[in-house]
Amino acid sequence: MERFVSPSIEHLESLRQPLTAGERLVFNFFNETLAPDWEIYIQPHLNGLRPDFVLLNPNVGIAVFEVKDWNLQAMRYSVEERPGKVPKLCASDGIKSFSIQNQNPVEKIYRYKQEIHDLYCPRLDGKAGFATITAGVIFPFAKQTEINAMLKPCLAYRGMLDWPQYNPISGAEAIAENRVDLVFPESRRAASKFMSNEQADDMRNWLIEPDYATVQRKPIELDSTQRSYVTSRTQSGYRRIKGPAGSGKSLILAARAAQLLGEGKEVLVVTFNITLLHYLMDVAVRWPNAHGRTRQGITWLNFHAWCKRVCVDSDHEQEYLDLWRGSEDQQGSEHQVLSTRLPAVVASCIEGDVDEVIQRYDAVLVDEGQDFLPTWWNVLRKICRKDGEMLLVADATQDVYGTARSWTDEAMTGAGFPGGRWAELQTCYRLPPSALETARNFASQYLPSDTVDLPNSPQGELDLYPCHLRWVQISAEKGTQVCAEEILQMAPRASDDILAITDITFLTGNQRMGAAVVNALESKGVNAVHTYSSDKKESRRRKMGFYMGDARVKATTLHSFKGWESRAIVLFVGENIDNQACALIYTGLTRLKRHEKGSYLTVVSCASTLAEFGKTWTNYEER
Incomplete structure (x- = not known):
């Protein structure tokens, strides 16, 4: 059985954020010592978090690891214990002391574990489900005794000392001796009654490398x-x-x-x-x-x-x-x-x-x-x-x-x-053939004939790009709720594909509507990078920070997404339709990018004048 690695091994040298020497050492360690049914995800896009490694076995469980290349001899490290507060990790270069709490690996793995349990794997069985999640730290260039002394107060505060098999902290000795039993004790399990293929699927949508990162x-x-x-x-x-x-x-x-x-x-x-x-x-x-x-x-x-x-x-x-x-x-x-x-x-x-x-x-x-x-x-x-x-x-x-x-x-x-x-240029290479035909039909029906430049498929091209087109016709008051639901359901519906959550893009022509949908997603624990704001300066700032490589769901206006592309889009259409609104809708329809494993476009529409057009789609629903 060949191990699944994402990104694939042949691409590890060309990651946008290259592996450190320690991360490369740890990857080789896992790849050589783990059973082949353990999947390895490297720097996954996890709802805005970027752990170094996540391991997944549908029969056993999930593990998340933070790797620190720190040389504990280069600086003096200490922990400031604060009554009722998280212990603060500090360092000193011999001249001054400073906080490095934002790099505290114990706090990172604690957060990873909580979010994996509460958000990414909602079907895990309550508190017992924590037994399927390992959260560990690896210092490949530091001695075990030094690591233990430094991190003991942090581990004690989070209750991790009581469950060392689920919160392993390991150093250079364990890596050098190939002691996977020390680095990842739970890897020796053959099965867990709390883990299933369904829970693994829940997780894979968050872990798989996004299409955008692959294309880069x-x-x-x-x-x-x-x-x-x-x-x-x-x-x-x-x-x-x-x-x-x-x-x-x-x-x-x-x-x-x-x-x-x-x-x-x-x-x-x-x-x-x-x-x-x-x-x-x-x-x-x-x-x-x-x-x-x-x-x-x-x-x-x-x-x-x-x-x-x-x-x-x-x-x-x-x-x-x-x-x-x-x-x-x-x-x-x-x-x-x-x-x-x-x-x-x-x-x-x-x-x-x-x-x-x-x-x-x-x-x-x-x-x-x-x-x-x-x-x-x-x-x-x-x-x-x-x-x-x-x-x-x-x-x-x-x-x-x-x-x-x-x-x-x-x-x-x-x-x-x-x-x-x-x-x-006359040939369209972006759109899947079925989406291209849909966009042509929309332009022919709703756009002024003197400005229409219809896209054509490459001559003689076979339709090798699956495309899932869905139209949901709704009343205006349901807009926010339905859009959020369609975003959350898009990846699970892609049952024959592992669709990265962070590949999903939400588009609307209305700032207020967009902000409401982002808030609805965040109430479910799903973070989004977006450009919505009623304040022009703040909106501009958000636009400057908007890019597809962000490790979150994407959300922006149709105006701001002109020129871009995505393999998974939820597009909201409001009630009022005029020529410019139709041009915006056409822009949204043509943002869909072909992909050999499938593309996904859902339109949520309040426009009654477009309902008949929506009924021509393969998957049409009224709510």
């Missing part, structure tokens, strides 16, 4: 047309590419940015959407020419952040601040600032910058160009060096701000593009 280790895959756009430039240096969702526009842009960086060029990547920058950065690092330098070597900014930077760098910060004063209180004023006044101020700053204090670039690349106004593009042109390069990619079908129609032929001519047509 793979080079970008491009067809010959896409690759030609990455490795070449036009004679003028200006290129515009359009194509439907999933046709690879963002891949091309991110790869081109990395390619140019590898050629020694200074590159600026600009988006309207703050969160999209994280996706583009993660894509760019996968281009072979990047050499791992894309995050630091390329400038990644959303348009408004770039405008502010220009104003501040050129000593026009006050003029920038004055633009916004009172704009939020006057109807239409904010739009006027964005469309006209802000670009004019930034253009003036650049034109007056004779000393070139403002950064210039060899290439300026703009993603989701349908969200940009021609005035924004033209001011960006001013910081592109002579004989530089400008790239614009767009999909008018995803016109969620109503700006795509401003890109008239006349505007294009004034934007530096020579005569001729857009470079076009």
Whole structure:
């Protein structure tokens, strides 16, 4: 029997967070000494926690281990006992003492054990279920006597000294002598009456490596047309590419940015959407020419952040601040600032910058160009060096701000593009075939015909990508409850697949609704990384911290998820439907990513006008 390891052994050298020397030693120890029916999960995404190792045997139980590479001779370690409080772990470098309580391994394994029992394995039998969970600490480079002396007060406070077989603390001697009986005493069990395959399934959805982490280790895959756009430039240096969702526009842009960086060029990547920058950065690092330098070597900014930077760098910060004063209180004023006044101020700053204090670039690349106004593009042109390069990619079908129609032929001519047509991408590589057909049907029925650019499947492609489409039609008052239920049930419903909980993404066009769903999830103990806030500054801060590699469920607005993708999506549709709402829904439908083991899309809809469309889905339910 071959042991199951996640991530697989051949990928251990390419983890985003590389194994330490001690972790590598411990992995080899477990892999060599444990029976093959013990599964090994390395740095699993556990609802925001990241233990070093989790071991799982459906007949025996679960074990979680924290590994510390500490050299106990390098510093003096001590424990401060506090009446009625958790003992505090401290260290001293000989000059000063400081708290390292946030690294206290006893507190970490205590929390892991509690959450595994209470949340991840809800079918475990009450307190008796704790007998199936081992929580241990391993110090592969420290002596056992030193470890025992240091951690005794911490272990005593948590009652772990009374049950050493379930809370093993081991050191270098046990590892060196291959004493699995000391490191993991419960591994010698053949079975436990408290453990079952069902409980193991509950746990696997939390432990399996997310799809996003797997993808990050793979080079970008491009067809010959896409690759030609990455490795070449036009004679003028200006290129515009359009194509439907999933046709690879963002891949091309991110790869081109990395390619140019590898050629020694200074590159600026600009988006309207703050969160999209994280996706583009993660894509760019996968281009072979990047050499791992894309995050630091390329400038990644959303348009408004770039405008502010220009104003501040050129000593026009006050003029920038004055633009916004009172704009939020006057109807239409904010739009006027964005469309006209802000670009004019930034253009003036650049034109007056004779000393070139403002950064210039060899290439300026703009993603989701349908969200940009021609005035924004033209001011960006001013910081592109002579004989530089400008790239614009767009999909008018995803016109969620109503700006795509401003890109008239006349505007294009004034934007530096020579005569001729857009470079076009027509093949969608993202969507599973059945989801692609569903998205095409929606666009044909509900989007303006003059902006629709329908995606096509690769010619002659076989449908090798299972896709589970579900539509739940509800009344508005049930929205929060049903969305939370559908998120929580998505992984268990994937009975023929191990769907990572952290691969699930919740999307809505409404901030308040999104926050309510996140609160409902958290009341069940399920944490989410999200962008919802009624405060603009806080919302921006959350967007800056939103990325798919986070070890929690993802939740954001449809606007913020433009350009992204996920293999598991729950999409909420509100009651009010207009053209922009339909463009947002289409954007949400086209975020679904194909996967050989299956993709999952559930729409929870309050819109009665879309009920007939929902009834065409394979799995339709009314509540």
